[in-house]
Amino acid sequence: MSAINKNSGLRDQTAGQTALCAVDLDQTGLSYCGYDIVELAEQSTFEEVTYLLSHGELPDSTQLHQYATQLKSLRSLPPSLKQTLEHIPATAHPMDVLRTGCSMLGTLEPELGFDQQFDIANRLLASFPSMMCYWYRYSHDRVRIETQTDDNSIAGHLLHLLYDHPADALSQRAMDVSLILYAEHEFNASTFTARVCASTLSDFYSAVCGAIGSLRGPLHGGANEAAMALISQFQNPEQAVKGVKKKLQGKEKIMGFGHAVYKVSDPRNAVIKQWSKKLSERAHDQRIFTISEVIEKLMWEEKKLFANLDFFSASTYHFLGIPRCLFTPVFVCSRIAGWAGHIFEQRKNNVLIRPRADYIGPALRSYKPVDQRV
Amino acid sequence: MSAINKNSGLRDQTAGQTALCAVDLDQTGLSYCGYDIVELAEQSTFEEVTYLLSHGELPDSTQLHQYATQLKSLRSLPPSLKQTLEHIPATAHPMDVLRTGCSMLGTLEPELGFDQQFDIANRLLASFPSMMCYWYRYSHDRVRIETQTDDNSIAGHLLHLLYDHPADALSQRAMDVSLILYAEHEFNASTFTARVCASTLSDFYSAVCGAIGSLRGPLHGGANEAAMALISQFQNPEQAVKGVKKKLQGKEKIMGFGHAVYKVSDPRNAVIKQWSKKLSERAHDQRIFTISEVIEKLMWEEKKLFANLDFFSASTYHFLGIPRCLFTPVFVCSRIAGWAGHIFEQRKNNVLIRPRADYIGPALRSYKPVDQRV
Numbered sequence A, B: 001m002s003a004i005n006k007n008s009g010l011r012d013q014t015a016g017q018t019a020l021c022a023v024d025l026d027q028t029g030l031s032y033c034g035y036d037i038v039e040l041a042e043q044s045t046f047e048e049v050t051y052l053l054s055h056g057e058l059p060d061s062t063q064l065h066q067y068a069t070q071l072k073s074l075r076s077l078p079p080s081l082k083q084t085l086e087h088i089p090a091t092a093h094p095m096d097v098l099r100t101g102c103s104m105l106g107t108l109e110p111e112l113g114f115d116q117q118f119d120i121a122n123r124l125l126a127s128f129p130s131m132m133c134y135w136y137r138y139s140h141d142r143v144r145i146e147t148q149t150d151d152n153s154i155a156g157h158l159l160h161l162l163y164d165h166p167a168d169a170l171s172q173r174a175m176d177v178s179l180i181l182y183a184e185h186e187f188n189a190s191t192f193t194a195r196v197c198a199s200t201l202s203d204f205y206s207a208v209c210g211a212i213g214s215l216r217g218p219l220h221g222g223a224n225e226a227a228m229a230l231i232s233q234f235q236n237p238e239q240a241v242k243g244v245k246k247k248l249q250g251k252e253k254i255m256g257f258g259h260a261v262y263k264v265s266d267p268r269n270a271v272i273k274q275w276s277k278k279l280s281e282r283a284h285d286q287r288i289f290t291i292s293e294v295i296e297k298l299m300w301e302e303k304k305l306f307a308n309l310d311f312f313s314a315s316t317y318h319f320l321g322i323p324r325c326l327f328t329p330v331f332v333c334s335r336i337a338g339w340a341g342h343i344f345e346q347r348k349n350n351v352l353i354r355p356r357a358d359y360i361g362p363a364l365r366s367y368k369p370v371d372q373r374v
Helices: A039-042 A046-055 A061-072 A079-086 A094-110 A112-143 A155-165 A167-184 A191-198 A204-215 A221-231 A237-249 A267-283 A287-303 A310-320 A326-346 B037-043 B046-055 B061-072 B079-086 B094-106 B114-139 B154-163 B171-180 B189-200 B204-214 B223-229 B236-249 B271-280 B287-303 B310-321 B324-348
Strands: A014-018 A021-023 A029-034 A356-359 B016-019 B020-023 B030-032 B356-359
Touching: A014 A191, A014 A326, A021 A039, A021 B356, A029 A039, A029 A221, A029 A237, A039 A167, A039 B037, A046 A061, A046 A112, A046 A155, A046 A204, A046 A221, A061 A112, A079 A094, A079 A112, A094 A112, A094 A204, A094 A326, A094 B094, A094 B204, A112 A155, A155 A167, A155 A326, A167 A267, A167 A310, A167 A326, A167 A356, A167 B287, A191 A204, A191 A326, A191 B189, A191 B204, A204 A326, A204 B094, A204 B189, A204 B204, A221 A287, A221 A310, A221 A326, A237 A287, A267 A310, A287 A310, A310 A326, A310 B030, A326 B079, A356 B020, B016 B114, B016 B324, B030 B037, B030 B046, B037 B171, B037 B271, B046 B061, B046 B114, B046 B154, B046 B171, B046 B324, B061 B114, B079 B094, B079 B114, B094 B114, B094 B324, B114 B154, B114 B204, B114 B324, B154 B324, B171 B271, B171 B310, B171 B324, B189 B204, B189 B356, B204 B324, B223 B310, B223 B324, B236 B287, B271 B287, B271 B310, B287 B310, B310 B324
Parallel strands: A014 B356, A356 B016
Antiparallel strands: A021 A029, B020 B030
16 A cells, blocks of 8 residues: 555545546646637637537537537426425525535436436536526525526526526626636546546436535635635725735735646636626726736735636626625536536546545554443 | 556555544454454444544443433434425435435535534434435335434434334344444545545535445445345345356356455454344344355355455345345445544545546647538
8 A cells, every 4th residue: 555645635646537638738728628728718619618528529510509409408497306496595505505406306317327427417517507596596586487598508598597587698608708617627626526426336416416515615616706705895906905915914815816736827817807807898897807906916926826717707707797605506507517527437437436544543442331431 | 746546546545544444454354443343343332433433532421321312312304304305206216315315404404614513413323314214204105204213322213213113122233233334434435525525625414415425336335235136036045056156157246245455354244244143043034144144155165255244234134124225325324424533534634635637638639610620
């Protein structure tokens, strides 16, 4: 048994192989199945990307049409799932809602064999926005929304349910780009959770429930929510500089900066920052964007930390009118694409993921009956 | 980045430290916090063991009394959880039921801070048998059972709900021993799932939902169900010998034999085998036990594979009147003890578990718009 890494969280250790995603390989940024993330964000759609992550290749136009049509047909929720969602209080953590919704759907539409895996991935991809918004609108406004809409894209569907009317083209495209950027990121903790679960040959829903649970953790998802909480504290750039400096002096962690894998910059930041700017200009409201930019500059000057995807996603979501508590659930609506790809990949060439632990507990000792213990 | 193990499932690699459990350390069998599993199974109770795994030490009599009293008070289910369980069809996989029940409870009684972690562990320990039996009895018999009973132990509570009357002392003790034996086993896949999830600082329920999902997989839990399916095929020992030989010739895997960590024998086998024998004698029904013993002997002679805990757990559960589809859920009712201990331990000295992957996908390629693809 190798015992090199005592309690290092497997940092920089290889736990398997993937063909889905290269993160900072030879400092080339991020690519999905060989396609640079910047090109995908500029030119492709989220549906093309989810197809790519499931099939390893981009779809041709016939495939894309069929695929998008299928996804569109999978947005409604079974009555038992809706009733379950109605039982979840407005105060619940929205990630617990998606975890429960996914788990419940698994009892109602179970994966009876791995030949169903693509259908189930599509079902979750299409219905996570429905679950999220159905619960949100019911628990907050006591409205039972119709989740089957005619929007052509997942981005459009999600915003439509949230707004209660179809979203304009610019908002839809901003959402689409954000979904592309969050879709996949190698063996991050939630994806690794999904792979460990899949490696027992468990069902698709179990792997996704596990992944949602891990993404819920503040060390993984949640950074964009925290960034928004920070940004919205300040009224103007001067306040922001002063406030962030004070936090840094107090050794507070500023969320949305630095990265476990990237060392110099996050290739996704420039893309999402552009969108944040574009939306702020349309809104004629520069405050949040300017404050964000000032904090970005300060963090680089003071700590040599660069903004990661989460930082300008915060203001982007703000301008898209997404409630802050739904930022991480929206992450789920995107990352399900990557999780699905990894579950397929794990199953294709499966080995049970079962590491060992170094034992650091007491040496063997004799049991004494309870009345003889002191 | 180390790249020694390409796709080995981290086999024999250390992924962290634990003080909870030593598996085959210097060929000493299995111990929980320094206590040999055989001594614990002979002399302790499941409640003592769950206390041990949560606190690192066995309770004195005052502590044990307080602890058992608290557990007894936590058996009822909130109305919204019961209604959710009622929506789950009888055909659902019972592990999906516990995963959903756990997730739903997490929305109703959330962990708002880690200072609640012991209470939530106790809540799940006390209420998993309730969830399992409430759903089982409602979906199969349309009976809404009262889950708050007066039984002194978790073993007694579980059997009481299943039987609809209190269990006799021998059955209770057999169940108790089985719960002790299944309670903990180092970094198995479900426990490792719980630790990966906990390492993001996610909540307790998320970690347990992930663990249930992994235990559901046939490469992890489920071996005792498969063993029972095998054993019950045969009418007598001669048939069993013939049948198993034929399966071995056909390269079929016989479940309940061998182990990823133990090389010579599973220290838990002798204990559970004794209980299977005792219960079969009481039932005046030697068939299942004799067939099991014959298969055990044959597997050793033919394949040099020893029976693991799962093999004689199958016949033990059979004599206890547990429906086969609930064998793995009963495993959850026990292993929650180990998962809880590992979640506490992970949080106490946390490092995010985030390994890397070796990239084996396509080299960088240019994006082409969909109408230019062939």
